[in-house]
Amino acid sequence: MGIKDLLRLLGEEIQAPDEEHFDLFAQQLPSGNLGFIDPKAKTLELTVAGRDLTIHQSPAVLASSRAGGTTGAVVWKITPLFAEWISSPTNPLFTQEILTSQSCVIELGCGIAGIVGLLLAPRVSTYVLTDQIYVAKLLEENITENTQSSSSSASKPHNPKQRIAKSSKSSLAASKTGGGGGGGQIRFTTLDWETDEATPSLITSSTVLFPPGPSSSATQTSTPKRAFDAVLACDCIYNYALVEPFVSTCVDLCRLKQRSSSANRQRQSGDDESAEKEAENPCICVVGQQLREPSVFEEFLKAFAEEFHVWRIPDLASNSGFVVHLGVLKGSVRPELLEELKALTGSRNGV
Template structure:
């Protein structure tokens, strides 16, 4: 077993029963509130993270629109990123202190939303960050990267993206190929942040890394870390979300009771799922579905800190995919 995984799993308590976990978490007193909104009517909001001040553009009009397919992630951008803002705390975060994450790490995020706050804060410390969401998110995501480019200087060894190549061959997946080359873009010059669309029901996660690789034949199609923040709020989204998370994590070796399988010296993909406490039945449904595909650890209050510990209204779990 890799020392970094062994140490990382001290992050909290393993969860084995969805009903018990839901009861434990939702019988706590939690704040009632506004889902983290700072000002859902403002065109821009200012966000302070550590010593940096970010100006984030948002779309109040789009948030209140009746757009087909929904507008999640397009309105107030700060509400769905609070749980993951501690990821850049290298001196305190076990992902860094165990050396699981390094400057060579590649991270991807599902349902990134428009704010770009997580890639802005993490990207200087890793090789590359791939943010995914629906196409309508792209414009504001790019605006927010450009607005705050002077704050975050990339240290990643990025490759310029020229688009995703079409492939007819299914790489071990029944999902359809990702869209056209227009779905992929490095969003600022020399940036190690890439945005691409990803449909959880139709697209192939195995194609994600083509955004940043010149060759389709690179042996490692996987990621060190997979992030999902506040994507769990609708029963209809649970199965495709969990399935996509599992597909992405299985691009790397699978962690087993005897340690992770060796495969070109690669570590398993760690998945971090953060969410705001909403409906207990939705959370329980997500966790029951997740436990079929993953081993799950609830991250401890000691690791999360005062802003995210139990009773704050936020939940953060670590997932390692099971063998099929």
């Protein structure tokens, strides 16, 4: 298992971003607002993958004229959906062992909620949340409250007007993931896509919001992590100005794994299976978005495809108004593997 098997599952690589853009926006997309769950509520009661969460947000900050943006002050609709999908034990990132209990993950533009981190951290070693400094106070409050109270979440009152209920299938998925706080570390650090440099210090110098329990085996790695196994972003691109710095940051973060893998190959011993696997699997970049503004999305996808081999995640509901793409940095996958995958998808399509 590994990157080869994952890419086989994903099927054909996106070769023409303009065609992908057309196919997505040719769907009958649901109408709605910009994508907030409830921008006026100070507190949301959500159920995500069977786990009850209390999320505090800031309508006042959202409505302010703060320089640098305010959209991270409230929860967006795609976030719970993305969190449930990526933390599921049936997610191909886990079944193909791209992500494991030893993985280090970074999220760009996490906002005040930290929902993806709360759901995914129990399944990995380290989860680093990043955003601008204004989200830090509420983010820490939300992480602390939802890691401390997860074991007693069944006693929370259910408000039908605010709680976003999921199906019994989601509850089953949550029980398989280990649901509550008790896996890897959850960390936070500020990261400005335009001015900050992507270095291993994003791991080592970040603030620990949730330390793992002493019995957790998820943090027992043979060597300290110097790179990320996955870069995640959820609905971060909503105007043209963000496209270039966002893609550049994704590239720089993924290149850390390239450098780390080269160093590992030089020093690993023949029986060091974990080091061998880390060298084989490049850092992946997973971007979830609401299909909102066609021209902004097209500009992003073209810029992203210049730097990454890109696949659309095929197992998400069509016509939902949301889409997830997976990118693998160009130069981090053997050319012969890409040719093999191209031939395989061509034979599937009768080419």
